[in-house]
Amino acid sequence: MSDDQPTSIWMRPERLERSGPGRRPGYSRDQITRTAVQIADAEGLEATTMRRIACELGTGAMSLYRYVPKRDDLFDLMIDMVIREIELPDRPSGDWRSDLSLVAHQTRATGLRHSWLVPLLSGRPTLGPQLLRVHEFALAALDGFVPDIDDVTGYVGMLNDYIHSAIRREIGWQEEARRTGLDPETWKRDYVGPYVRQVVESGTYPLFTRSILESRMSHLSLAARFQHGLERVLNGIGAQVAI
Amino acid sequence: MSDDQPTSIWMRPERLERSGPGRRPGYSRDQITRTAVQIADAEGLEATTMRRIACELGTGAMSLYRYVPKRDDLFDLMIDMVIREIELPDRPSGDWRSDLSLVAHQTRATGLRHSWLVPLLSGRPTLGPQLLRVHEFALAALDGFVPDIDDVTGYVGMLNDYIHSAIRREIGWQEEARRTGLDPETWKRDYVGPYVRQVVESGTYPLFTRSILESRMSHLSLAARFQHGLERVLNGIGAQVAI
DNA sequence: TTCTTTCGCGTACCTCGTACTCGAAATGGG
DNA sequence: CCCATTTCGAGTACGAGGTACGCGAAAGAA
Numbered sequence A, B: 001m002s003d004d005q006p007t008s009i010w011m012r013p014e015r016l017e018r019s020g021p022g023r024r025p026g027y028s029r030d031q032i033t034r035t036a037v038q039i040a041d042a043e044g045l046e047a048t049t050m051r052r053i054a055c056e057l058g059t060g061a062m063s064l065y066r067y068v069p070k071r072d073d074l075f076d077l078m079i080d081m082v083i084r085e086i087e088l089p090d091r092p093s094g095d096w097r098s099d100l101s102l103v104a105h106q107t108r109a110t111g112l113r114h115s116w117l118v119p120l121l122s123g124r125p126t127l128g129p130q131l132l133r134v135h136e137f138a139l140a141a142l143d144g145f146v147p148d149i150d151d152v153t154g155y156v157g158m159l160n161d162y163i164h165s166a167i168r169r170e171i172g173w174q175e176e177a178r179r180t181g182l183d184p185e186t187w188k189r190d191y192v193g194p195y196v197r198q199v200v201e202s203g204t205y206p207l208f209t210r211s212i213l214e215s216r217m218s219h220l221s222l223a224a225r226f227q228h229g230l231e232r233v234l235n236g237i238g239a240q241v242a243i
Numbered sequence C: 001t002t003c004t005t006t007c008g009c010g011t012a013c014c015t016c017g018t019a020c021t022c023g024a025a026a027t028g029g030g
Numbered sequence D: 001c002c003c004a005t006t007t008c009g010a011g012t013a014c015g016a017g018g019t020a021c022g023c024g025a026a027a028g029a030a
Helices: A029-043 A050-056 A061-066 A071-083 A096-113 A117-122 A129-142 A149-180 A184-202 A206-213 A222-238 B029-043 B050-057 B061-066 B071-083 B096-113 B117-122 B129-142 B149-179 B184-202 B206-213 B222-238
Strands: none
Touching (some): A050 A061, A071 A096, A096 A149, A096 A222, A117 A149, A129 A149, A149 A222, A184 A206, B029 B050, B029 B071, B071 B096, B071 B117, B071 B129, B096 B149, B117 B149, B129 B149, B149 B222
């Protein structure tokens, strides 16, 4: 990266197909990003360091900076790469409910395959091209059913909030377990178990206690619970949408 | 911290009021946490390092480890300290809508005062005592209006998802601006501005473009937009609640 | 006073992001 | 074919961060 203009990575495309003097690049943004994604999938985001990625490619850490301005920009590229996995048709079907369901389930599947995705996504207001594609599809799904564009944005935002939060809940435990260096079972039993038990036994929080002890949801599969919550959100939208 | 049992910070209370031999502690968890909160408020979470906190207290970094097992645990303590600022009555009023509104606005105010709070909270499945208090209040607000405890949990979760996402959206820009080291105005104009303009002009994303250009929401104050979205969520709940 | 326990904190190790620098390679003009 | 120009690869190094270790000081107990 020759010039260091402070601008989004999406405005700084890789210099490809150059003709002129100079050595030819031996790596590529795509290759580096793919390697980073593999490491993050296998060992978590905190293991995805510049040195580790470079090592995996059989090179030195500084070589990567010919292709990526900063580590943070590499994260943006990683996000965009895996969001490409969200498969959607070119146009919505006309059934907004099943269209939004499709977005939800595809996003969930991708988020679970790459447990670092949603936590990383939450802190970034920047929209990469692939996220833009998914967002546009969701907006289009409600277009025609909701007259006001601000309402369309609002409902899509509400759905996104649910999807992201739900994924985070599903991933939360295993990620926290890895962060503390314990396996999920041990973490649940020895790390939070005693605390939750103490809270329940204190009697100070009766409804929280009921939500733990009397929950039938907790016996359902995670997929079923996701579906349950999704329907709650879609019902919320449907109740305010002209049919 | 003498023993290094892997367990939640809430199960490892500070040893206070000790009687016996040995030097008396010169600091306290509370004092350290308060200092950390001040630094994070003023300079962001990434500036809240062990060395910086210690320096502020006029001591060495390692002294803090007598009071806090790990930096991560200190974060949990910081979260709990500022959530204490969320003021709620002992019992809900009986009007679930205004009760949940109160939770939403109090949480928003606290989240905006401490811009590191929500981003930090999002990644942690652990419930501190103060968060538990707020959660219990929200559950109690819907108790009696929603028969199934799982539904109560679901609605409260949906509301929380909205509140957190909305706060993150409000903070996102300024935080990203600080992360990149630019002031918000410059960031918006030079960093994302050109990209958004390019996206709009490309014509590939017509609905996203409309949501930018035709939005009336964007001319409202942030508080009004929060209120707008909140009412959307409350309407979603209300549509499915026995009145 | 002396012993035992606890605190304060300096030193040190390891890891990380990345600025700087220089030799190697590749191309086009002569 | 040779050399000037440009670009790439990557080693070295700096500063900052979390925290393990260990030692001297302090404070109550015997």
